[in-house]
Amino acid sequence: MRKLASLVLCLSLLLSFSIAKADEGMWLLSLLKKQNAVEMQKMGFKLSAEDIYDINNNSMKDAIVGLGNEGRPFRHFCTGEIISDQGLFLTNHHCGFPSIQSHSTTEHDYLADGFWAYNKGEELTNEGLTASIMVRMEDVSKRVLATVNDEMTEDERFEAINKVSAEIVKETEANSEYKASVKGMFEGNQYFLFVYEIFQDVRLVGAPPQAMGKFGGDTDNWMWPRHTADFSMFRIYTDANGKPAKYSADNIPLKPRHHLPVSIKGNQENDFAMIMGFPGTTNRYLTSFGLEETMNITNKNRYDIRTVKLDVMMKDMLKDPKVRIQYASKHAGSANYWKYSNEQNKALKKLNTMGAKQEIEAEYTAWANKKKKRAAKYGDALNMIEKAYTDRKESRYEMSYLSEALLQGAEMYMFAYKSTGLMKKLSADSLDQASIDRSVEGLKGTAKAFYKDYNLPTDQKLLAALFAKYAENIEPDKRPDIFKVIAEEYNNDFAKFAADVYSKSIFASEESYNKFLENPTADAIANDMGYEIATSIIATYRVLSNEINKGAEGLSKGKRLFVDGLMQINKKQNLAPDANSTLRLTYGKVGGYSPKDGVYNKYYTTLKGVMEKEDSTSYEFNVPARLKELYKNKDFGQYADKDGSLHTCFLTNSDITGGNSGSPVINGNGELIGAAFDGNSEAMSGDIDFEDNLQRCINLDIRYALFIIDKYAGAKNLIDEMTIVK
Template sequence: MRCVSRLGAAMGVTASLGLGLTGQAMAAEGMWMPQQLPQIAKDLKQAGLQLDPAKLTQLTEFPMGAVISLGGCTASFVSPQGLVVTNHHCAYDSIQYNSTVQRDLLKNGFLAAGLTDELPASPGSRVFVTVDVSDVTAKVVDTKAQRLNGKARFDAIEANEKALTAACEKDPGHRCNVASFYGGLQYQLIKQIEIRDVRLVHAPALGVGLFGGDTDNWMWPRHTGDYSFFRAYVGPDGKPADFSPANKPYQARHFLKLATQPLNEGDFVMVTGYPGRTNRHRLPAELDFTFGWAQPQRIQWMGEQLALIKEATAGRREAEIALAPRVAGIGNYYKNFQGQQASYEGSDILARKSQAFAELKAWVNADADRRASYGTDISKVEGLLAQEQAVARAEALLRYTSPGMLNAARTLYENAQQQALPDAQRKPGFQARDEKHLVQGLEAIDKRYDERVDKRLAAHFLTQYLAQPAVQLNAPLLAALGLAAGMDEAAIQARLDTVYAGSKLAHGADRMAWLKRDVASFKASDDSFIKAAVALYDDDQARETRDKDITGQISQAYAATMRALIAFKASKGEAVYPDANSTLRVAFGQVQGRKNALDGVDWEAFTTLRGIVAKHKGEGEFNAPAEQLAAIRARQFGPYGVAKLDSVPVNFLATLDTTGGNSGSPVLNDRAELVGLLFDGTLDSVIDSWDFDARKSRSICLDARYMLWQMSAVDKAQRLLKEMGAQ
């Protein structure tokens, strides 16, 4: 399943490759900003789009006005009553949050009988509806910021961004953010309606929504019903409001309609969504560091986390439910990174990137004006990246060693420090605009924390950390937790037992009470994790200042490097688009299988219900519900069967350029009708985040006909089907 992956700030642009949509279908590279689509209108029309491409630039009109963000996943309105469809794995947190051992919605699924039965989504859930986008580059990097460097530049840009968002959010009910494009060359202010009352409406059983589990994740053929439904609610006055029984469904101005014509192989499709991050024009030094050291380390540590959690939750269903979102998230990254690493190792990616960067530098050095404009910064950027990477190597394990409640204590103490400042001077995440999100995040811990697992993980990684040479260790951390270099795991575990026993932060009421306390109260506390957070504060701030200084220097040098790259590409007549950065994008392609695929066989474009029966084992990851199996065996296909397939299509492959954050994105046909939901990619194409390969790139999509069949024949969700116009 797709997820947002950020291994650092992705900076850069990539050239528009030949789209190759005539004859043998190839993946069309490009996650295009809506305002760029007129530039590729000819390609879109040639590929099969029936709409005027200019209509896709209008974010508050159809169809773009129906596409929304969940803050990490994409979704879309599918009825005028605020009904929202997205992936099952995007709703997983909310399904888990409402689950108990007695009412296991994760396992059995959920269907609200009526509006009053719809359940509040997990704390912090949001629906963001984009209403305006404007260029604010000159206001973010103003004349003052241009004269600064390092942390001073970082702080000046951050202050300008905060001022812009504060002015934008004077319009109640909206959330505004400044997004950076082309490595800091361009900034946009994005204004969105922030709907805070989000409710879970329907989710299929785990044996449908997560059929195949980790085994099938990133694989083809696939048979996963990765869909769920939310509903957006607003206050009686029609404006965003916190949850209340008096609230009413949001009246969506635009919503997607179900396809009125069958989807076949070769058909045009496009995807609109919020892809999180691509890294296709990272510099060679970054590529080498990521795949040569950082990512192999992450893969190792993720595998250890998964094994430890499995061991520590065995036989404890309550703990399994609590840790389910964490396990799913780690497992998703784990397999994704393994796929990336396998594609990278033995490839010529680094050699090609190095050659391309050498060509850029040669072009810059061939002209005096270009040398004056770009030369110094290009020379500086690699040295600055080396500094950043040295810090990353030294502190990589630190993020794994901090107990969960120590992290909560650090957040609470930082909040107390920030609340003593004027709002405009507070750090992002601790301003008045962030209060609800902060509160809900701390509340959610109650449903997602297990002390036994937390302590086991902390002891395991602290053992590795303390085995390093003493000179490499963070002395304030050791002092705060009462640890010493070279301690074995048993001694660490004993010390942690004492620290955990000395804190009440695991109790929700005690934890939430600290949100109202001042700095003096923290300093006077005997709570062990609060005391540790206070003791670590100065060191945390010093490391943050160091990181901001390096980031400020890198961003300035990187921006000039990207300006050089854009000019270089323009000199060859090549169009460019910015790397994905969680802003609204459009990609297009075709429904298409693949010859001589990863396993050496041809991949068909569609899978069918037959594959569910063939894979079903009655347990574990391949455990389809009995009601579903009965409907399949009885051939109750209804209007969703396809004669050519002699079944109902389940999933399909498409040549769509997508990445993490596209999860839940609506897949639209040539008339912008809903034909499916994007939910994954294939394992050997996850490297596309770094190096696009048109021959291999495929996205895996849920076929809307399978979703509708499951809702009709198995889950009896006729109320929702009628609301969407399916009946």
Template sequence: MKKTLLLLSLVAAPALAGEGKWTPQQVLELDPAWLKAQGLQVPPKRLWDPKRGTGLLAGTVSVGGCSGAFISETGLIITNHHCVFSIVQEHSTPQRDLLAQGFLAKNREEELPGKGSRVLVPRGFTDVTKEMFAAVPEGADDLARQKAMERKEKELIAECEKRPATRCRVASFDGGVQFVLLDSVELADVRLVYAPPRAVGEFGGEEDNWMWPRHTGDFSIIRAYSAPDGSAAKYDAQNVPHKAEFFFPLSTEGVKPDDFVMVLGYPGTTFRALLAEDKAERQARFYPRVIDVYGELIRILKEEGEKDPAGKLAVAPTVKGMGNRYKNAGGQLVGLKRGRIVEKHREAEAAVVAWAEKRNEHAGALKARSELLSLHAENAKTFEREFLLDVLRMASKGPSLALTLARLAQERVKPDLERRPEFMERELPRLADRLEREQKNYFAAADKRMLLALVRRAQALGEGERIAAIDKHFGRTYAEKDVSAKIDALYASSKVLDLAERQKMAGETEAQLRARKDPLLDFGFDLAAEGVALDELRDRRAGANVRLMPPWRRAVMAHAGKPVAPDANSTLRVSFAKVKGYAPRDGAFYTPQTTLTGVMEKHTGQAPFIVPDKVAAAAAAKKYGPWVDSRLKDVPVNFLADADTTGGNSGSPTVNGKGQLVGLNFDRVWENVANDFGYNPDVARNVNVDVRYVLWMLDQVEDADGLLRELGVRKGPKAQERR
């Protein structure tokens, strides 16, 4: 296997503590003696073999924006309940509400396929920094630079994906200090094996989201399948369970305070490398706007959903996704203020500037920073328009689908390497899945009300930030009855929201689509024009960023004089941690574990604190089985650790020093949300489901004997004999 070059030489490991989302290759540079002292009981090369470019870490997989882990050689994967929410919803109806009831496949024939669900298994990492920069023509401006690098990225990916069932991407580290080609096997046959009732999987709902103490069973089990010859394949009844080379056995002993753990996964995006002014804008403008806009959209979705049982099911995933983003924004604001993160970053940045001013070799870093600040000021002028246009392009299903169809028709006529990345041939199967899957999430009454709210906001924009598509179709000033009537007419006379017609449209040319005279499609084409202009503007900014950030980041890392892990970018990482509590405020201390007794204490019989009858009965009877913690004298439910995590770590396996799974990451505490901008060891805590709660649910509540045998925690027939 190919291997990535080192981003940094990692020394002085004891200084790392829980901070850092380290790449697999970086782990090999940590002091083995220090890792052993922390609690690692396997050789570091078992985690990642540099010769093969794989290892135990490859048991961690990417699951559609979340993380997950193989837990058997027969393709079983554990991830969060909220990460497979769409599969459960896909198979739910008002008459058979699997979201509410939960689901357990008694045999493999009963497992439910997830349309469009995919699992990526890491296979190789290759440094391509030289190739990326060599592709930039001499004298290129920022837009040309970005276009050239994007084309090279596409070429590298195309070459990488010549092998069947392969998914590749190029990831940027530290704003362009390094580029790495990631090579993964794509498993496209994914089936639901077990999901607990929603009242377990999101016990506490939004009220407990990001909070501690927590008592949520946010876990589910899926299975990846392959063709009979072992190759990756799309869904087929003849497929067989995927044989995983690496998987994490389940620890039946769980954890206790101060235990060493590792959290493995694909953390999405963090912002620690941003300049202080960029962080300040997020605090002053971005997060307040998220709370404002998404708060209104969530209220609309809930109000309309309560009027219709089918509508409530349809909007559930959107409410869940928006709700998480909404509450996250609130936590970011609290954390940024509490930790004085912007102020501290200004001080740290000033220290780097003062240090660099005395070193000629970093003169370019100072110049780059000055230009980055100028670009920041320029970009801020169109913030409101860009934010609203982004929401408009994805929130309301009607405009979003119409825009997608319009852009698809326009992009498809171009040579593949000249298309926007999201419309290249490799993306068309995913796009087709989305065009079909969104039908399940569409509820007309809610969709039209959301569009009405967004039009009202767009019509209130100032002269320099107008959205031309809104002005053209709805006028420049807001009159609710008039705009509402136009929206009703737009939807009533459109075929975009008819699944069969939409699938036909996906194969039509721009001329054919325009000949339909479909008003929603016409609106989509006008939104697409706005999108094209915004994409080009952002490409120019990206080109400037990749020119300016590397010299500045090199100066920052040189000034630090110690390891600096790169910002999260949805690539495989590992964070080392200890199980520990924390003090959320003066005079209070939270212990790091919660129990089944705590679940029942929260039970009110009213949402979001409803314990399903079968769970309550087992708890009342103290049917703990072998899953009781001898110290707690109870079944452990959740635990805290000081791992460095973020969004994308949902479903990350939390493993002990032996490489056994002891839990499943699903959240952070409220005080730690702003961890995205800076690690604070006092409050940096991630929230995990204890594996013993998972096993208790399967054993004492669900009586899932066959699944427990397959997982190797109960004696019986071999895993492959489960039927």
């Protein structure tokens, strides 16, 4: 998006910004033939657009899986790719991490030891995990936007769009097992319908030990060179008719419409490579005003607060194997964007992204004011955006602290808030015992899952540390009321307050909560210290939300008009909409990069680097004995490169973001050569401003994954399922 900023604003205002090269853009599959196919073929793609997306015939899209959770299946958190005719798919280790953790115990520590199913009967079920495969997509902009006009308020516009979108979804899903969603693009200037098959029986098949799957830990995260075996494997199951179904022992492996052949031929610099997946969120059309908020509030506060949170968790994790397992997924999830926030701010400053945004805005303003009629519609867009960000600055700062330190801090009191429904039923004028009993049974199940990965002493420490951090940065009159209690009754001694809370709250332990559920009362919930904390925080959250929402009308309209203007300015250019968790394709080439003067990073790493990084004193750089033995003996089998080494990871200049984790890296023949899992720190500005010379996607070499499956784990049953291209 940096290319939106042209060097000179011509006096004639005949602007033509070149804003998207091959390596920039998350492209919609249904538009590939029109927008990208010719350029892709010139770069080395040997197939056609129809080989990627075809609603009448099997195509590559049928092998791409969006991972989600039941209840939020369209919010894909990762991507996978089907690699056998039996529904086997590959994704990242960090995508499978919550599932691996959920099955781990001190007796069966799959995090530390890895997990491999040597037959289908050994595969592990994962309740709530979904796998979506896109059936088709359709531009429905004309129908959706026909319901709105310029005289509408943004709220009226929103309601009209939601109404027609719901109608489209209802019509699409009628008499069908498919699920549908209408998604806005370009800040509400376009709309597309996406239709999916959503599978609910997804089983864990294999994962290397954490020492390999997360090799390098937080130290190497977002860094190159990289040597992480970031993969795990799952299988999709269906009912006997091949349709989506919840888990049943009678379910059968999916027979996919397409699966990706797996190439062990390797890759060379400048080889064509494309990535398909479900990127989560980008903000390429963000203004300078939004950028200031992102840098100085969102990123800074997230990094500062999570530094405290991660330190508390890690200290307890290192002391106790059970706590390590309980908090492994929580720590990993928090740490990822902790480091990202800091590295992104560094990159944004170094690359002067603010200057690039301001240049775009200056050129937009000149375009908007060129004609009177145009100025009337578009001339005030940036002013509306600036005012909204300025007016909400204080509230956004307070909200970021409330969210990170309190809502996403210690867990006990927010778990306590889940009993609100039961409390209301218990305090009703007319008691419905059957309804109360159903609530109690539901809470028992919720409690079992919650306390499995909860450690009272750790949570108590988190409350004390994060409440103290919050109080250091938020003025007393802006804090939740519970902080008045802490000041008046505990003299702002947060450790003492936390100790009192966790010694008295019925929610502090599974035993005390289950005992309460045997004879629940409304007063016991309402007067509980944990519950009081939660209600106090929620009350402040609502106040801040209202403050922030006061400017939502102007911000929404301003952003929509601003992006509409950019689309008109660049109407002769192919524009890619921001990522929004829908299936996209990005393409480019394999290649290294120069992060600074005199330094060039080559495009691949090898197993030798794993051995060079080994540090037995660091949990991040442990190397399993079996892997060292295979390396010593050079026992790489058919997965070695032609130079005899075993390649571990490689780089492409692909445009990815969160949600692309696990996405297949595919060569010009449509064969799988790797799995995307990270980006490089020098270009962490990429979600906001793509930097052509620095932006790189870090990918697992598929040969390293196959080597681990075959040689390390001995799971040849999985290798035999795949279509291996030599």
